[in-house]
Amino acid sequence: MDNDSLEIAGRKFSSRLLLGTGKFRSGQLMAQAIEASGSQIVTVALRRVDINNPRDHIMAHLDPSKYLILPNTSGARNAEEAVRLARLARAAGVSDWVKLEVTPEPRYLLPDPVETLKAAEILVKEGFIVLPYINADPVLARRLADIGTATVMPLGSPIGSNQGIRTKESIAIIIEQSPVPVVVDAGLGAPSHAAEALEMGAAAVLVNTAIAVAGDPPAMALAFKKGVEAGRAAYLAGLGKPLEQAEASSPLAGLPW
């Protein structure tokens, strides 16, 4: 397990849990939760932070030498807005990594495949390391990888819904086909959901609401950390196939009776 690291765009991470920084009741609690999660990649909504202000409630708690700060383009309704936000983050020196989110409808915040692809093309050409948030669409995932995104991030279920992996069949296809790491994003409400994603072979998961809104966020962050580790360990160990009928766990043949 020691050299089982997650590699994205040539950079190695020992943790497979990415954390969102919105929704916490205080910056301090957010920092504690990140610490407890062991996460090395934290996403920050550009619309939420004052990136030029070192005293900003979120940014002040994130040490860039410790974490990869992954700006996200949440709020962007089309490719143009997403690209503008990404450029803003790069110009401010935050990062040239970007979690690309293009969500034209404000209620379920579902990603727009057409505009996401368009924005990804532009950003990849401009040298950004692009991690796109998408619906669990295997063809779109291929197309994005083809144009050079660093990962694909299909949703498990609608953002903040805590419903877990409702898109399982499609995510399985994406994982099977993807040449880039698959990060399951959105909808994971419990550590068991995270474990399930990793068991399936996802490279990592991204969690925000379930941790931020928990009664004790640092404790929940730790629980997710363990869920991710358990899921990954199970994947590496090679999970048994579920069978239609019960089967004795040790063979009956050759026994003395």
Place this chain on the structure above:
Amino acid sequence: METPDQSFFHSLTAMESSGALSEALERITKSTVSDVNNAMERLPVAWPGFLALLSGPAENHLDEIKSLAKNLTAQRFGHTVNLYIPIYLSNACINQCAYCGFNSRMDIRRKTLSLDEVGLEGERLFNEGFRNILLVAGESRKDTPLSLMEQSVRALKEMGFVFVGLEAEPLGEDEYRILGEAGLDGVTVYQETYDREMYARVHKAGPKKDYQWRLGAPERVAKAGIRSVSVGFLLGLGEFCAEAVALAAHVKYLQKRFWQTSVSVSFPRIHQAPAGFELANAVSDTRLIKLISAMRLFNPDVTLTLSTREAPALRDELFGVGINQVSAGSKTSPGAYTVIGSESSAGEQFPVVDERPPHEVAEAIKKAGLEFVWKDWDKNLRPVA
């Protein structure tokens, strides 16, 4: 031929003439404790559940309903509350709304800010930390022409405000488009009352008498590509349940037709009106809380806003309980932050009840276990597609 789908005006008319509205009201009246319990079983609640939550028996379960609303708000918006503040551009008005301190028959000092004064007010609030501004004006084309609104929006955006909203007379789609191009992010336009008779009674003179034009404003805002629209009714005018039903229908109507527009709801309540105005349907705290919670359980994703019209204790109780956006430190007359000062201020629209300065409100939000958020928008997110 017009179809009932053409505007919310037609939808509402159809609801009235088909008996759907009175049926809904009857359901509210007849709701039992078990209807309320059923409603709480499955979230978000569907239409019958929403009606049950407005009923009398729901009041006996208010604590439970509030805690469900709180959980749902946290799940959708996190433990956060957005802050905004109004800048009054002008108190000049040619209408005669019986409930309003700006109505043209009031003998108050009238004032319209110059562009420089808008800048001064803006600068002061920007330095206090605000990034969300609501520009407010009465109705007077002479005093506040479109060009002044446009320049003000532009100036505030250039100053660094990330979200600029407008609460003024209803405009035409093309006019909203012009403001959108200047950077306007949202429009607030309360119907005041969905009850046509009451509407006619309280709007005694002026262009605001046109009920249908006002009711169509949110649609024009959405068609013009402005990203967010805020609706509501003035609590205290029409019959409470009828207003609540119409409001919920209005929100759903807008969400269904304009899928890219974010709809939010505010709950302005009349506490004190100009002399001679009698409140026909004063709304109690309990009813206000009930409406806010029911709206959250019915519609988990809408932003619900509460202004400084409400008392500190009630606001503190509602932070996070459905409510995820509040104003703080508001003054409701033009120039009150800087230009004129509070003593000799130009007439105010309504008395601010929560007079705490923004940092105290922020403290109260913290105490409620929430983070106050100055900025949840970015100037790179442009209003017009």
